[in-house]
Amino acid sequence: MIPRVVLPTYDERESIGPLLAELRAQLGPAARILVVDDASPDGTAEVVRQVAARDPGVELLSRTGKLGLASAYQVALRRVLDEGCDDCVITMDADFSHHPRYVPALVAAAADHDLVIGSRYVEGGGIDNWDTRRRLLSLAGNWYARTVIRMPVRDLTAGFTCLRTDFLAQVPFERIEARGYAWLIALKTLFQRRGARIHEIPIRFVERRFGRSKLSTNIVYEGLIEPWRIRGAGR
Structure with a gap:
């Protein structure tokens, strides 16, 4: 399967160059990578431009402000579907918390599944640091979101996923109103409600090697409120 990797970025200058190099090493020359940068003040976009100048498979979508994770994924997934060149889409963080070494296994599992989740909470998975x-x-x-939404996935809050584009095309992801990481929960829920074949593979999640954590009070608040909205949207 031919994957497209989508990387939303904000202030990831230190990590983005090494990450793009490792992704290319893991996936070979055919895979394409789309970086969606929200006007990072640290110069993330310039690093991506330098990489793209020597690697035509790397593309930068540079936005004019900090428009958010949900918006970045909506724009990126729509572009992937409109271009119609890729069999699956990888969503992942750009700070090495999601290591590229797991991407080939995610892509391989997508041959038989519509949604593959890189899971911290299945046997063999875990969290470091x-x-x-x-x-x-x-x-x-995770327990709270799974209980409220009633979805039998061990790592519902995971951001490391592989989505088959033929199934994604059936999912109204642009109607999702959730913001932040809750958007990814809502996307998984839409897949499940449409009968997707879902599979989790183990990964070791590692606390970011570069920059600052983006965990905030707003993210915690979204985690409490958004599962109820997602549940209600399915009625």
Whole structure:
């Protein structure tokens, strides 16, 4: 399968160059990579331009402001579908929390599944370099979202996924109103409600190697409120 990797970025100058190099090493020359940058003040876009100048498979979509993760994915997924060149889409963080070494396994699993999740909470998965508070918060958030939405996925809040484009084309993802990481929960829910074949493979999630964590009070608030909105949207 031919994948397209989508990387939303904001202030990822330190990580984006090494990440693009590692993705190319893992996926070979055929895969394409789309970076959606929200006017990062640290110069992330310039690093991507330099890489794209020598690697035609890397594309930059540079936006005029900090428009957010949900908007970045909506724009990127629509572009992928409109171009019609890729069999699947990889969503992942741009800070090495999601290591590119897992991408080939995600793509391989998509041959038989419509949605593949890189999961911290199946056998063989896990989290490195988080303190007890972060681990408990993540576990509780997953349990809460799964219970409210009633979706039998171990890592519902995961951002590391592979989406088959033929199934994605049937999903009204542009109607999702959730913001931030809750948008990815809503997307998984739409897949499940349309009968998608869903599979989780184990990954080791590693706390970011570069920059600052983007965990905030707003993200925690969204995690409490958005699952109820997502559940209600399915009625």
